[in-house]
Amino acid sequence: MTSESSNNELIDILDATPRILEEIASHADEALFDKAWPGEWTPRTVLAHLRDDEFLVMRMRLERLLAEERPMLMPFDEAEWATNRWTGRDAIPELIEDFRAQRAASSQILRRLTEDKWTRPGYQPELGEVTIRSWTEHWVEHDQEHVNQLRAGLGFTA
Numbered sequence: 001m002t003s004e005s006s007n008n009e010l011i012d013i014l015d016a017t018p019r020i021l022e023e024i025a026s027h028a029d030e031a032l033f034d035k036a037w038p039g040e041w042t043p044r045t046v047l048a049h050l051r052d053d054e055f056l057v058m059r060m061r062l063e064r065l066l067a068e069e070r071p072m073l074m075p076f077d078e079a080e081w082a083t084n085r086w087t088g089r090d091a092i093p094e095l096i097e098d099f100r101a102q103r104a105a106s107s108q109i110l111r112r113l114t115e116d117k118w119t120r121p122g123y124q125p126e127l128g129e130v131t132i133r134s135w136t137e138h139w140v141e142h143d144q145e146h147v148n149q150l151r152a153g154l155g156f157t158a
Helices: 007-026 030-034 043-067 078-084 092-111 115-119 132-153
Strands: 121-124 128-131
Touching (some): 007 132, 043 078, 043 121, 043 132, 115 132, 128 132
């Protein structure tokens, strides 16, 4: 992600992710969603991660950056999450629809930000100093990383 993208372009990229996930899932064999590949999550777990990470990490950090002065944004234990995550809505259409709803809520916040809010600072130990702008760039990269991971796990080219 380049810093040349406008704030609205970043949001547009984030808004496209649910459609991309739906497109990928529509061309995949259902059985492949539960097949793990070496050192990676199953595609179903990747989708669940995107859904849960949207409200547990990405939007929560955004809201803290807005509400607090220079918040410390603690790392999220993905291994712990993967071991203990709730699987009650793990059908592929449910995962995508739940992600779509979570992403819409995040997008609404981002679209309503005034220009001065994009520079609000915080600190995340894995990333260092962040602003809402740099956090949103990271968010886009996170989506792209997991979309590529999903494509690879389902046998598509990244």
